[in-house]
Amino acid sequence: MKLYSYFRSSAAYRVRIVLNLKHISYDTIPVHLVRHGGEQNSAEYLDVNPQGLVPSLDITPTINTGERELKPQIITQSTAIIEYLEEAFPQPALLPINLIERAYIRTLMQIIACDIHPVNNLRVLHYLEECFDCDKAEKITWYHHWLATGFAAFERLLIENGSTHYCCHKQVTLADVYLIPQVYNALRFNLDMSPYPTINRIYQHCIQIPAFVDAAPEQQPDADI
Amino acid sequence: MKLYSYFRSSAAYRVRIVLNLKHISYDTIPVHLVRHGGEQNSAEYLDVNPQGLVPSLDITPTINTGERELKPQIITQSTAIIEYLEEAFPQPALLPINLIERAYIRTLMQIIACDIHPVNNLRVLHYLEECFDCDKAEKITWYHHWLATGFAAFERLLIENGSTHYCCHKQVTLADVYLIPQVYNALRFNLDMSPYPTINRIYQHCIQIPAFVDAAPEQQPDADI
Missing domain, CATH: 3.40.30.10 (Glutaredoxin)
Incomplete structure (x- = not known):
């Protein structure tokens, strides 16, 4: 591949x-x-x-x-x-067998894949600049707004469902796969992460897993950090 | 339910x-x-x-x-x-059995669900207004831009894959389920649809199917058109 x-x-x-x-x-x-x-x-x-x-x-x-x-x-x-x-x-399966649990994990995935990431990606930030001549600070405000809105809902769902070291259950699922890169970006853009203790705990836990370590931006052949 | x-x-x-x-x-x-x-x-x-x-x-x-x-x-x-x-x-199945065809249909779904709809939904338009004090015409320009960008890629994929009256094969799939509401909105916001003849053909065909007719906004109990 x-x-x-x-x-x-x-x-x-x-x-x-x-x-x-x-x-x-x-x-x-x-x-x-x-x-x-x-x-x-x-x-x-x-x-x-x-x-x-x-x-x-x-x-x-x-x-x-x-x-x-x-x-x-x-x-x-x-x-x-x-x-x-x-x-x-x-x-290894990254979605559970139970249909309602699968749906819950897909909900978490889509909060990030639909409602945080696409509103904040490079082409949207470029187009904001083109349309409204906004400066860097305004773009960061925009970026933080959608991160904070999405993470607040994500955190609430995690707490309601008793998450500990993973989003769901005691193993990695696709919810963690979507969450970790989004938190990585949030940290890069200096979002205040203190309102999201559950997300922080899961992030700190998952970034130590070899599959996540090897996928990190700084480990990629094209990294020019 | x-x-x-x-x-x-x-x-x-x-x-x-x-x-x-x-x-x-x-x-x-x-x-x-x-x-x-x-x-x-x-x-x-x-x-x-x-x-x-x-x-x-x-x-x-x-x-x-x-x-x-x-x-x-x-x-x-x-x-x-x-x-x-x-x-x-x-x-009835709305995704085919073949894994590559399922992936293709999910690609079409996500073009709409990630890259058109969330950038254009009400809360984003409200926040644009709040941040940049933009007027109605500017919001329409924004709205049309993401519709046109997404539809252009969608149309190209449909043509490359020989679509006729449905996005894929000779029956309804989830790709049609995602496309039709997005076209409905595009028409409501007066997007020039002439660059997308394949999308138009599929739209005209699908809106005649009873399940689509009954799901249309004007048929809903809360419609206040």
Whole structure:
């Protein structure tokens, strides 16, 4: 497999954690979201991912097909990639068997994947600047607002469900996979994390797990921190 | 089941379509997102959904439990609700069996659920106004920008995959369930839809299906169009 990735993309970070947890080896193809006006906007990359976003996962099988060239099989959108990996490589399971628990974990995933991350990603921040000529401080206020709004709901759900060292149960699930990269970004942007003790506890616990350590931005081949 | 819904919410509209396609009867509990400063912000509703968003689906079983009161079982986030309904009520299937096709449909779902809808929903438009004092025309420009960006990628994927009257194959899938409410909103906000002939064709076809007709905003008990 080949993962089109950017070290700082929290959506790519999620996919890297899942690949590591499931012991799936992959090659990283770096797509630098800032350099050269954003490499994701090149015609070449738009053929891979028409949205011009990372991550994209190329799962084209490497069978010798003689003269026929296989159409590349590429999955885009981190949640589509991750649900695919969970179905195609079921062990270790990152979603429980119980349907209501699965739904709860998907709720936690979507709070981050729908209501925090897309409102705060690079292209939205750029467009804010373009439309409203806002400065860095205004962009940070915007960024913090959506993080704080989302984390407050996330924290409340964790407390109501008695979370300790993981979001759910006594093992890693996809909820942790989505939470950890978002907290990493929150810390990078200096959000005050003191209102979220449960999230902090889970973060401190999960970042010590090898699959999370190896997926971290600073461990990536394209890291230019 | 009880669906906390707002007639114009495209996320609630998706869930209504799935409930109808699967012939699941439900009661609507209206949550008016505008009236009284937004009924979703009441303490009562925040107990149902700590994010203060619609939809929420109450699936608490109605068993006579004697003196013990069942803890309400409520699922929030439309994608978590819809994946739950697909697992708990598999017929008719709204995702195919093939894992790569499932991934493709989830990609289409997420283009709308992550990269169009959350950047354009009411709370984001309100916050734009609060932060940047923008007027109605600026909000419409913002709204159209994310619709056009997302629809362009969606259209390209549909063309590459040979879509005709549905997003995928010859039957309704979750991709159609996500697309139709988003097009409904685009038309309401007068987006020029001419660059998206495939999306238009699928929209015109799907809005004639009874499950989609009955889920439409103007058919809801809380419609105040």
